[in-house]
Amino acid sequence: MSASFTKACITGGAGFIGSALARQLVDRDIDVYVLDNLSTGKKENIPAGAKFFEGDILNPTDCEKAIRGCDVLFHMAARVAIRHSFGDVVEDTLCNVTGAATVLRTAVRSGSVRKVISASSMAVYADSATSEPVPETHPTNPISPYGISKLALEQLTHRLTAASGLHSVVLRIFNAYGPGQRFSPYVGVITIFANQLSAGQSPVIFGDGQQMRDFVHVEDVARAFVAAMDAPITGETLNVGTGVPHTVQQVYETIARELKSDLRPTYAPAAPGELRYAVACIDKARHKLSYEPRKTFEQSIPTVIGEMLA
Secondary structure: OOOOOOEEEEEOOOOHHHHHHHHHHHHOOOEEEEEEOOOOOOHHHOOOOOEEEEOOOOOHHHHHHHHOOOOEEEEOOOOOOOHHHOOOHHHHHHHHHHHHHHHHHHHHHHOOOOEEEEEEEHHHOOOOOOOOOEOOOOOOOOOOHHHHHHHHHHHHHHHHHHHOOOEEEEEEEOEEEOOOOOOOOOOOHHHHHHHHHHOOOOOEEEOOOOOEEOEEEHHHHHHHHHHHHHOOOOOEEEEEOOOOOEEHHHHHHHHHHHOOOOOOOEEEOOOOOOOOEEOEOOHHHHHHHOOOOOOOHHHHHHHHHHHHOO
């Protein structure tokens, strides 16, 4: 399997993770083509040197224009709010399943794409009884519509590519954070807490705050996608995280300390669809991708908060 790719399409490439990936690919002198409808992404996120197509993954013509001539496809575009996915189940399913199918069909028919790498999520997993890191063999029994849609994406990616002789990799991303993350009341607890505390507002913690998460820096996530492109593997699904757990309460305390805030959080009932424990076992990524996270939460959070609030 040749790992020499020269032209990449990134759906959702104006978004938080997609734009970080675009920057790393441009630095590798790979021609980058971004397809994004700018519903959450920003045009200014796209690095100089990348070509931008404003369009929608549900539109076959838009997909064809962006993917034409590309030899590797990174499918990053998605609606990602777990709590919101209950109310927006139709819209999320259209984007995350039908949109994915449209992109994948275009890649299969393109005649140029040789490898597809899709972004999935920890939300595909069943909840765990403990905070022990979960391997890829952990049961996939999603408890949110969002998780269901990402599990469908995984299966579509592997089945459609294999049937057409293309290679595929799926990466299950845990809690990505870092500079450039868009503020949303539904996604990104670090961004939410930092914005609320800096505005003098008491953050809301859903549940008791002892739920555990695996926070992985966006640059490490992007490096995993580049490694998945380079690695001579196909049909593989791998976790991307750090293997290091942090409670939501710890995250709040770290950010409050950094911002020198004495505001105390308020607590609300646990949100439906959110896992109690979500920590990645990354042994497979270490073995298959030579992946090793370089940024720790404690070391990077001051810089992340500083850039976020600048």
